[in-house]
Amino acid sequence: MEPNQPLLAVKNLSRQLLERRLWRGVSFELTAGDCVGLVAPSGAGKTLLMRNLTLLDPIQQGEVRFEGKTPSEWGLPAYRSQVMMVPQRAVALDGTVQDNLTQVFDLDIYRQRRFDPTILRTWLQKLGRGPDFLNLQGARLSGGEAQIMALLRALQLSPRVLLLDEPTASLDAATTAQVESLLRDWLQHPGRACLLTSHDIEQIRRVTDRQLNLGEFV
Numbered sequence: 001m002e003p004n005q006p007l008l009a010v011k012n013l014s015r016q017l018l019e020r021r022l023w024r025g026v027s028f029e030l031t032a033g034d035c036v037g038l039v040a041p042s043g044a045g046k047t048l049l050m051r052n053l054t055l056l057d058p059i060q061q062g063e064v065r066f067e068g069k070t071p072s073e074w075g076l077p078a079y080r081s082q083v084m085m086v087p088q089r090a091v092a093l094d095g096t097v098q099d100n101l102t103q104v105f106d107l108d109i110y111r112q113r114r115f116d117p118t119i120l121r122t123w124l125q126k127l128g129r130g131p132d133f134l135n136l137q138g139a140r141l142s143g144g145e146a147q148i149m150a151l152l153r154a155l156q157l158s159p160r161v162l163l164l165d166e167p168t169a170s171l172d173a174a175t176t177a178q179v180e181s182l183l184r185d186w187l188q189h190p191g192r193a194c195l196l197t198s199h200d201i202e203q204i205r206r207v208t209d210r211q212l213n214l215g216e217f218v
């Protein structure tokens with residue numbers, strides 16, 4: 001990677017729905033250490049932008065590069081292992097939380113990696129949960145518990161760019177503060193950046209160092 005090269009470079013992204021244009025000409029960069037707040041009213045297309053950045057929603061116009069290379073140059077699994085989205089509504093698979101966390105290591109792209117129960121226990125403690133959390137049934141988790149699981153599932157894979165879609169929307173105030181603290185710790189590691197949406201403007205002020213207002217790209 002070139003010195004000072006952005007981690008993620010987004011150029012001129014536009015998204016048109018059948019009946020209306022959501023946003024156009026969205027350009028921004030995330031460099032290592034950045035935590036940027038993606039703000040706009042409900043329905044403005046914040047989630048769709050994150051889905052665009054991870055190619056879960058096809059890019060209609062514009063381009064995105066991670067460390068200078070496009071997703072197709074990386075190959076989609078490699079790209080998504082570096083640029084990872086944690087969706088607003090977590091998907092829990094059958095089995096326990098631990099099953100949900102370990103399952104991703106079956107993917108080819110993570111074949112060199114192993115589930116690390118020690119780091120998981122440390123993170124759970126930081127979130128006010130005991131190790132028993134790992135034994136809960138994924139399908140029976142509350143909305144907040146599912147958000148915690150989804151966040152941990154992503155963090156354990158050490159992505160370089162984390163896209164967090166309202167990561168604390170279902171959490172109580174105390175756990176929200178703990179998630180924010182965990183995120184700050186996570187960002188201390190060199191070479192990482194984060195884009196975060198939230199309707200809580202105080203949270204955006206607390207956690208992010210600048211804002212990207214999608215409303216300016218209509």
Ligand SMILES: Nc1ncnc2c1ncn2[C@@H]1O[C@H](COP(=O)(O)OP(=O)(O)OP(=O)(O)O)[C@@H](O)[C@H]1O
Pocket residue numbers: 017022040041042043044045046047048049057
């Ligand atoms: N795959 C899709 N195809 C067509 N329209 C979609 C698709 N996904 C979302 N939309 C529409 O695009 C608009 C933006 O949705 P999106 O979820 O990105 O908004 P948002 O800014 O994240 O909203 P919120 O803050 O409420 O979560 C909505 O009107 C939604 O119905």
